[in-house]
Amino acid sequence: MDIVFLVLLLLIAVVGGNVLGKHFPRVPQPFFLIVLGLLFAFFPLYRGFQFSPDVFTFAIIAPLMYDESKNVSRYWVGRGIVNIFSLAIVLVLLTVLVVGTALHWLFPLFPLSLAFALCAVVTPTDASAVSAIAPESKEYRVPQTILQNESLFNDASGIVAFDVALTAYISGQFAFSTAMLDFGKEFLGGLLFGAILGLITAAIRQQLIRWGDNSPLVLVTIELITPFVLYYLADQIGVSGILAVVAAGLIQGGEREQLRLTSSRMQMLSANVWEIINGMLSSLVFVLLGISLPRVLTAIWHNQQIPWWELVLAGVLVYVLKFSLRLLWSRYFVWTHKPSKHRWSDSWLMALSGANGTITLALAFSLPMVVNGQPFALRGALIFTATVVILLSLLVPTFALPILLKAGPTQGESALKWSRHMRLTAIHQLEAETDHPSEAQIVLDALRQQFQWRQVPHRRQQRQLFKQADMAEEAQIAELLADQKISQREQDYYRRFLRYSRFTVDQRWWKNLVLRIWFSMHMGHAYHDVQTAQDTFMTSPIVMEQVYWQDKFAQLGKDIRVLENEGYQAAMAKLTMVQTAANRTANDVVKRYYHERHRRLAAEKPDPTIIYQLFLAAFHAEYELVQAELAAGRMTTDVANTLQEQIIFDEMSYIQNQSAFLA
Numbered sequence: 001m002d003i004v005f006l007v008l009l010l011l012i013a014v015v016g017g018n019v020l021g022k023h024f025p026r027v028p029q030p031f032f033l034i035v036l037g038l039l040f041a042f043f044p045l046y047r048g049f050q051f052s053p054d055v056f057t058f059a060i061i062a063p064l065m066y067d068e069s070k071n072v073s074r075y076w077v078g079r080g081i082v083n084i085f086s087l088a089i090v091l092v093l094l095t096v097l098v099v100g101t102a103l104h105w106l107f108p109l110f111p112l113s114l115a116f117a118l119c120a121v122v123t124p125t126d127a128s129a130v131s132a133i134a135p136e137s138k139e140y141r142v143p144q145t146i147l148q149n150e151s152l153f154n155d156a157s158g159i160v161a162f163d164v165a166l167t168a169y170i171s172g173q174f175a176f177s178t179a180m181l182d183f184g185k186e187f188l189g190g191l192l193f194g195a196i197l198g199l200i201t202a203a204i205r206q207q208l209i210r211w212g213d214n215s216p217l218v219l220v221t222i223e224l225i226t227p228f229v230l231y232y233l234a235d236q237i238g239v240s241g242i243l244a245v246v247a248a249g250l251i252q253g254g255e256r257e258q259l260r261l262t263s264s265r266m267q268m269l270s271a272n273v274w275e276i277i278n279g280m281l282s283s284l285v286f287v288l289l290g291i292s293l294p295r296v297l298t299a300i301w302h303n304q305q306i307p308w309w310e311l312v313l314a315g316v317l318v319y320v321l322k323f324s325l326r327l328l329w330s331r332y333f334v335w336t337h338k339p340s341k342h343r344w345s346d347s348w349l350m351a352l353s354g355a356n357g358t359i360t361l362a363l364a365f366s367l368p369m370v371v372n373g374q375p376f377a378l379r380g381a382l383i384f385t386a387t388v389v390i391l392l393s394l395l396v397p398t399f400a401l402p403i404l405l406k407a408g409p410t411q412g413e414s415a416l417k418w419s420r421h422m423r424l425t426a427i428h429q430l431e432a433e434t435d436h437p438s439e440a441q442i443v444l445d446a447l448r449q450q451f452q453w454r455q456v457p458h459r460r461q462q463r464q465l466f467k468q469a470d471m472a473e474e475a476q477i478a479e480l481l482a483d484q485k486i487s488q489r490e491q492d493y494y495r496r497f498l499r500y501s502r503f504t505v506d507q508r509w510w511k512n513l514v515l516r517i518w519f520s521m522h523m524g525h526a527y528h529d530v531q532t533a534q535d536t537f538m539t540s541p542i543v544m545e546q547v548y549w550q551d552k553f554a555q556l557g558k559d560i561r562v563l564e565n566e567g568y569q570a571a572m573a574k575l576t577m578v579q580t581a582a583n584r585t586a587n588d589v590v591k592r593y594y595h596e597r598h599r600r601l602a603a604e605k606p607d608p609t610i611i612y613q614l615f616l617a618a619f620h621a622e623y624e625l626v627q628a629e630l631a632a633g634r635m636t637t638d639v640a641n642t643l644q645e646q647i648i649f650d651e652m653s654y655i656q657n658q659s660a661f662l663a
Helices: 002-023 029-040 053-070 074-079 081-106 112-121 127-131 138-171 176-210 216-237 241-259 264-302 308-332 343-352 358-365 379-405 411-431 437-454 459-482 488-506 509-527 530-537 541-555 560-578 584-601 608-631 637-656 658-662
Strands: none
Touching (some): 002 264, 053 138, 053 216, 053 264, 081 112, 081 138, 112 138, 112 358, 138 176, 138 358, 176 241, 216 264, 264 358, 308 343, 308 379, 437 584, 560 584, 637 658
């Protein structure tokens, strides 16, 4: 039970860190996750918490690398193969050898093999860790693309270099020629083994698709277990499990490109599942760092032979040397596909964007706890030093990259602006619909609600607008009574209807329960039938409201729809008159309430076919806008892709919830 509770708390921290990172984009998200982990470290349940290094590598690094390789662009990998070899293999090995030797020379507490292992840990770059910091810029599109492709392959080469260095430390023997031979064996052997099993897995999946067994349950499950099976088998035969996973992921990505529009539902569900898994695992690593830090710091504090400040200096040295090597290498040994007017700026961008993130931290945690039967005394020191490098690699770009790029609005901001314009276009087109006003109003309310979810209405404004609309409606009914067009009893009934109608539309669970009880009691009493009361209780209060009040007015020989139409027109006229730019959001919410009430009571039952056609017309208007603006050059392809994805998701949401628009 404690394990289940522990996992639940970890997931809560992951959610909290991601929410905070979204609302405070200037602070790197990993910082929030680390702080939440630190808070959890004070819980009795987490004291002395340890995560098995083998399980950590198997359960976290393997699926992360598989998903990353599966989503990489094969086109850009092909075009940038020279840069990938240069940055992800040659620069990684050079960094390990040069920085590791300097670290051992200046800080003898680190044996040479462990110094190499530490440098291998901090060579993998995490492009996503900087994406929230660095604004996107067309001017720097080429170096940013190179960074994304590099981050996959230097992860793999860094992991292999780490394994070789760690093996040398444990065995007590290190020879350069032997190390290079082991590196080649693990690197090439892992790629070959992963490619073979990846092809076999892809063939199995394709055959299942041909047989019609392409349900997401079957194919997505196969894809989920693939990285774990591959890693385990590769580890058993002595080659790099991580590179086997990378090779299989590349083949899986190629299979997805071949499928194109085949098994579309499976591909979409697979992408969604992996997005969630990737986000959770990436965040979980930083939460676990926060939980483990107090234990690591305590061990360092009690170890008088390794002062904490010396480890901080070691971390700073590693970061500065690694950064300097990366800057010079990016300037003189990276091919940028086309001439650049700001070659040094490109190099600074690539050096600053060499941030360390999930894979670095995961590798640090994968250090063994026991070496040759004895506790690994330097494990805490290595994790702490790696943490210093990670924090520096996140903090420095936070301040430097925005100054370097000096970009305008980001793609996210541009997409948000176009999204609003796109939806307003659909609304304006439907506002001209006169043949089916009731159905058009349903679709318009759904489209306007998309704005209201993002713009929370001011509660005080909303209450004032409801009060003003109520007063206008009451005044209209009082005028009808004064003109003797309705009776006193009709007015009393209508006032009761107004009170209960507002109560009904709120739809909170306790109000829903109260209304079910109230309507069932009254309908059971009116018809003297227990079955009627029971059926009423099981019916939605929104539906029963219409039945109940129509029945009440029918007992007077009147039709509530006549009065409701008068009140509706008066309330809408008042809301239109008092609408301002400041209260527009709240005004739209109140108007939507009156639209829904009027439709339920006064309008005929909506035709689902007409609603379907109007939604299609709205989506078509949005598609046409995107196509026109893209053709005119006023919208980028990336923004158009984002908007098209929004429309597709809106269409899917409507198809899956069609009945909700008929209530």
